[in-house]
Amino acid sequence: MSSHDVLEGRALRKSFGSTVALAGVDLMIHRGEAVAIMGPSGSGKSTLLHCLAGIMKPDSGEVHLLGERIDTLGERGRSLLRRTRFGFVFQFGQLLPELPADENVALPLMLGDVSRVRAVQQARSWFGPLGLSGMEGRRPGELSGGQAQRVAIARALVTRPAVVFADEPTGALDQATGHDTMRLLVEATRHNDASLVVVTHDPQVARWCDRVVEVRDGLIVTGPDHSEPVVPDRSGHFVPDPHTPAIAQARVVAQPPGAPAGSYAPGWPAGER
Amino acid sequence: MSNLLELTWRLLRGGGRRGMLGSSLMVAAVAVSTALLLFAVAVNFAFAGRADRGAWRNPVAATGTPRAVEAVRTEFARNRLITVVHVAVLVPGVAPPRGLARLPAPGEVLMSPALAKDPSAAGRFPGKVAGTIGDEALVHPGELVAVVGHAPADPEVNTRWKGDGRLGASPARIAGFTGRPTPDSGAYRALALVASVLMVVPLLVFGGAAARLTVARRDRRLASLRLVGATPGQVVAMTVAEAMITAFAGAVLGLVLYAVAIPPLSQVEISGGTWFASDVWPGALPVAAVLAAVPLLVGLSAMIGLRRVVVSPLGVARRQTPPAMRFVRVVALLATLAVVPGLGFGAAMGTVAVVLGMAFLALNLAGPWVVGLIGRITARTARRPASLLAGRRLVDDPRSAWRTVSGVALTGFVAGFIGLLIPSASLTVKDDVVTAWLLQDIRTGTVVVLMVSFLVAIVSAGITAASSVLDRRQNYALLRLAGTPLEVLDRARSLETLIPLTIMGGGSIATGMFCAAPFARLAMSATGVLTLLACVIAGFAGVIGAGALSRPLLRSVTTDPAPRPD
Numbered sequence: 049m050s051s052h053d054v055l056e057g058r059a060l061r062k063s064f065g066s067t068v069a070l071a072g073v074d075l076m077i078h079r080g081e082a083v084a085i086m087g088p089s090g091s092g093k094s095t096l097l098h099c100l101a102g103i104m105k106p107d108s109g110e111v112h113l114l115g116e117r118i119d120t121l122g123e124r125g126r127s128l129l130r131r132t133r134f135g136f137v138f139q140f141g142q143l144l145p146e147l148p149a150d151e152n153v154a155l156p157l158m159l160g161d162v163s164r165v166r167a168v169q170q171a172r173s174w175f176g177p178l179g180l181s182g183m184e185g186r187r188p189g190e191l192s193g194g195q196a197q198r199v200a201i202a203r204a205l206v207t208r209p210a211v212v213f214a215d216e217p218t219g220a221l222d223q224a225t226g227h228d229t230m231r232l233l234v235e236a237t238r239h240n241d242a243s244l245v246v247v248t249h250d251p252q253v254a255r256w257c258d259r260v261v262e263v264r265d266g267l268i269v270t271g272p273d274h275s276e277p278v279v280p281d282r283s284g285h286f287v288p289d290p291h292t293p294a295i296a297q298a299r300v301v302a303q304p305p306g307a308p309a310g311s312y313a314p315g316w317p318a319g320e321r
Numbered sequence: 322m323s324n325l326l327e328l329t330w331r332l333l334r335g336g337g338r339r340g341m342l343g344s345s346l347m348v349a350a351v352a353v354s355t356a357l358l359l360f361a362v363a364v365n366f367a368f369a370g371r372a373d374r375g376a377w378r379n380p381v382a383a384t385g386t387p388r389a390v391e392a393v394r395t396e397f398a399r400n401r402l403i404t405v406v407h408v409a410v411l412v413p414g415v416a417p418p419r420g421l422a423r424l425p426a427p428g429e430v431l432m433s434p435a436l437a438k439d440p441s442a443a444g445r446f447p448g449k450v451a452g453t454i455g456d457e458a459l460v461h462p463g464e465l466v467a468v469v470g471h472a473p474a475d476p477e478v479n480t481r482w483k484g485d486g487r488l489g490a491s492p493a494r495i496a497g498f499t500g501r502p503t504p505d506s507g508a509y510r511a512l513a514l515v516a517s518v519l520m521v522v523p524l525l526v527f528g529g530a531a532a533r534l535t536v537a538r539r540d541r542r543l544a545s546l547r548l549v550g551a552t553p554g555q556v557v558a559m560t561v562a563e564a565m566i567t568a569f570a571g572a573v574l575g576l577v578l579y580a581v582a583i584p585p586l587s588q589v590e591i592s593g594g595t596w597f598a599s600d601v602w603p604g605a606l607p608v609a610a611v612l613a614a615v616p617l618l619v620g621l622s623a624m625i626g627l628r629r630v631v632v633s634p635l636g637v638a639r640r641q642t643p644p645a646m647r648f649v650r651v652v653a654l655l656a657t658l659a660v661v662p663g664l665g666f667g668a669a670m671g672t673v674a675v676v677l678g679m680a681f682l683a684l685n686l687a688g689p690w691v692v693g694l695i696g697r698i699t700a701r702t703a704r705r706p707a708s709l710l711a712g713r714r715l716v717d718d719p720r721s722a723w724r725t726v727s728g729v730a731l732t733g734f735v736a737g738f739i740g741l742l743i744p745s746a747s748l749t750v751k752d753d754v755v756t757a758w759l760l761q762d763i764r765t766g767t768v769v770v771l772m773v774s775f776l777v778a779i780v781s782a783g784i785t786a787a788s789s790v791l792d793r794r795q796n797y798a799l800l801r802l803a804g805t806p807l808e809v810l811d812r813a814r815s816l817e818t819l820i821p822l823t824i825m826g827g828g829s830i831a832t833g834m835f836c837a838a839p840f841a842r843l844a845m846s847a848t849g850v851l852t853l854l855a856c857v858i859a860g861f862a863g864v865i866g867a868g869a870l871s872r873p874l875l876r877s878v879t880t881d882p883a884p885r886p887d
Contacts, residue, residue, distance in 0.1 A: 103802055124806070127801075127804045127805075127806055128804065129804070130802070130803060130804030131803065131804025131805065132804070134804070135803075136799075136802065136803045138799060142799045142800075142803070144710070144713070144796055144800070145717065145796070146710075146713040146714050146716065146717030146718070147709075147710070147713050151709065151713070155706060155709075155805075156803070156804070156805075158705070158706040158709065159706050159804075159805060159806070159809060163704070164703065164704050164709070
């Protein structure tokens with residue numbers, strides 16, 4: 049594992065009763081890259097995310113974070129890991145409805161023993177860059193779906209995680225808001241030198257990512273080294289892109305066709321790891 | 322309508338394992354409420370029964386032609402009381418009291434079964450034993466009673482009774498043996514009424530809370546029904562039907578619970594005696610009324626809880642800062658309390674019961690407001706995540722937080738109220754047996770009322786804790802998924818209960834003591850302080866224990882990794 053590699057899953061297998069969710073998956077996530085995990089319902093993509101994120105223990109196989117094995121950690125260790133090294137963005141329902149937005153973002157910091165005043169201060173510094181100025185005191189019920197997801201992005205990144213996991217982050221949003229949210233998610237994670245793993249079934253979401261991994265019947269079907277860039281075609285199937293060199297492919301996603309062009313100037317909060 | 326009922330039934334049955342768990346929680350809550358409600362009702366019938374059965378021994382002088390002479394004395398046999406009724410018939414054919422086959426002729430004696438079984442006591446009555454006294458003429462099953470027949474000229478029916486008026490009656494020329502209930506039995510009935518009020522109000526609050534919990538859990542589903550076009554009427558009908566079906570099941574179970582509890586309950590000694598099983602059984606009509614009233618009240622409570630959902634299909638899907646509760650709630654409490662000092666021993670028992678009930682309800686009204694205030698203070702001063710979560714949650718839904726602690730808080734009111742009134746056991750039988758009995762009985766009654774209140778409080782705390790976990794399972798699961806330790810969630814949960822419990826419990830005890838002050842003849846006794854202390858400890862331990870019981874549930878809902886809502 050080089051210093052370029054952040055998270056690696058090796059020969060991951062997981063079954064639920066007689067249903068095989070993962071049938072031996074190898075996957076490497078590099079520093080700062082955004083990877084989309086795609087596949088039809090029941091293909092095992094969510095299980096893959098859960099195993100990589102230390103939510104679930106695989107039946108066999110190994111998960112390494114920055115060279116350290118994490119799948120063998122106990123529940124407490126994995127909890128700590130999820131809280132400190134990983135960030136999570138879900139479809140919805142992750143914000144505590146009774147906490148104002150800034151305290152929702154500050155919560156992971158407070159859990160890590162940062163004082164309340166500092167935690168809230170740090171949390172608030174994310175609101176401007178994410179276009180949430182003035183929303184600090186609002187409660188999740190008073191935010192729009194897109195705003196709530198941006199608060200969730202802030203909460204995922206406020207601890208400066210190594211990897212952000214997103215499970216259908218735009219699933220509950222309309223297309224324009226979804227684009228906007230994905231752009232912010234990709235830019236914010238990249239700016240913070242974090243990797244992003246997105247589980248989605250939406251090709252439009254996947255296009256924002258540097259790389260797409262397709263899972264079918266518990267196996268990755270896009271080649272063992274996943275170095276080959278693929279893009280979804282019009283019918284939603286993944287085909288190697290014959291026109292774009294791999295490097296350019298990774299960058300083109302920064303402004304996909306149809307994305308709202310904005311005079312967006314990121315000013316991500318300076319943070320410490 | 323039948324379609325609607327069928328759909329309701331399918332939704333009720335198809336709720337899945339957690340839906341079933343939620344419904345069983347409500348069945349359990351309603352069962353406990355019903356059993357205790359039956360008890361609270363039965364207490365009144367029990368004392369009324371005693372008063373009726375003892376009435377024939379309280380002679381009423383005839384206004385017309387006297388037909389018999391009746392005199393009542395009390396004798397002591399080794400510290401046991403024997404009630405002796407001396408009877409002389411003036412006009413043959415006078416009807417005997419209920420429970421007596423006939424009146425004894427001069428020289429004859431009738432004995433109660435307990436007296437007949439006690440040869441040393443029975444030996445005091447040398448006459449010919451002409452029969453036994455039936456249950457209908459006995460105040461309690463173990464009572465020692467003798468009815469002695471005399472000639473009209475005998476001294477026993479011509480000598481004035483010089484002892485305590487509550488233990489005997491001078492000879493009176495009577496027209497019949499109907500008599501009238503003694504003033505003492507009236508006092509007991511009034512005390513029983515007060516005890517009922519003290520028990521029923523928390524029960525109603527608890528029952529209503531249980532009904533609203535189901536509605537809260539159904540919120541999302543109901544909003545979906547509204548979204549697909551169900552009319553408000555249909556949604557109300559379905560939810561109310563569901564709540565009432567569940568409540569009826571709970572009520573029947575409660576009846577069974579109560580029936581099982583009758584034998585031990587009838588052994589509770591009051592006024593030196595236990596109870597007939599028929600005393601503790603309130604009778605078919607009151608039972609039927611309770612069985613009908615419980616589902617109706619639950620349905621009504623569900624309907625009130627539904628208002629928000631019915632108004633708007635989106636009303637519950639989006640949570641907003643709830644409007645602050647109005648201070649008027651506290652004003653209501655203060656206004657009620659302002660009436661209290663005007664009361665005293667002069668006030669009619671009915672008035673006292675009404676004011677007491679009002680104070681109770683006002684306390685319940687002011688509770689959520691105070692909980693909200695506590696929440697704001699807690700949230701503002703919180704330094705740790707657990708207390709921040711707890712405080713914000715209190716602010717967000719002070720009513721549900723109040724529901725969790727209301728049982729104990731209202732018990733605190735009861736404890737404060739009777740804590741002042743519990744007399745110390747300094748009087749002995751020798752001094753004044755009836756007063757000693759009364760004091761002993763108040764103590765017994767206090768303990769019974771407190772036990773009932775505690776049962777309600779603890780069951781209510783347990784059920785609300787479990788159902789709050791169920792309601793918030795998605796939040797909890799996602800928080801845990803993102804690495805929040807289970808302990809933090811658990812600590813937040815217990816703080817959410819303990820902070821208001823400490824403040825509200827203390828406040829209620831003080832309020833209860835304030836309400837009792839006009840009636841407290843005696844200064845606060847050591848017994849009272851001890852009882853109060855025991856209450857506080859038992860209350861806290863019970864609520865903590867009941868909350869801890871739902872910890873496995875918290876663990877199970879959070880280990881299920883379902884990041885998408887189910």
